[in-house]
Amino acid sequence: MSEDSGKEIEELxxxxxxxxxxxxxxxxxxxxxxxxxxxxxxxxxxxxxxxQYPVVPGVILVETLAQSGGAGLRKLGLLGGEDLFFLASVDxxxxxxxxxxxxxxxxxxxxxxxxxxxxKQAGKAYVGEELAAEAEWLCLVSPGKPA
Numbered sequence: 001m002s003e004d005s006g007k008e009i010e011e012l013x014x015x016x017x018x019x020x021x022x023x024x025x026x027x028x029x030x031x032x033x034x035x036x037x038x039x040x041x042x043x044x045x046x047x048x049x050x051x052q053y054p055v056v057p058g059v060i061l062v063e064t065l066a067q068s069g070g071a072g073l074r075k076l077g078l079l080g081g082e083d084l085f086f087l088a089s090v091d092x093x094x095x096x097x098x099x100x101x102x103x104x105x106x107x108x109x110x111x112x113x114x115x116x117x118x119x120k121q122a123g124k125a126y127v128g129e130e131l132a133a134e135a136e137w138l139c140l141v142s143p144g145k146p147a
Contacts, residue, residue: 009071013071013074022068023036028072028073030111031110033073033111034068034106034108036105037104038105039056039099039102040102045057054101062135064105065124069111069123070139079141083142084144085140086142088137088140095132096132097131097132104127105132108124119138121137
């Protein structure tokens, strides 16, 4: 991740390491958002999640999708600068491929419904051209300033 990309992501999301899973927004428009993240060997969860055969936990892949969607919306100006968004529901989750240390995940997000109070999105996570995970989620938007 370049220094410029890292600064932009930190302006777009309240999340911080070790729980920040977006390196760069590749595309953002009202219909679709694309983002990427490389899961480095040093990610905190690899030490305990199948240490002999480390894989990214499914819940982290879902979080990566949701963070990518939120960062894209904020980049578009569709979320207020201090608004926070929290997962309220996750549906239609399917894991298709393991994600291993060092692999880059590309998230392709579709905006299903966006308002000042809620966000409904669907997304797919790819490693190369292989589908790794897919889900739909709902986030509730809360005005506020991160601590």
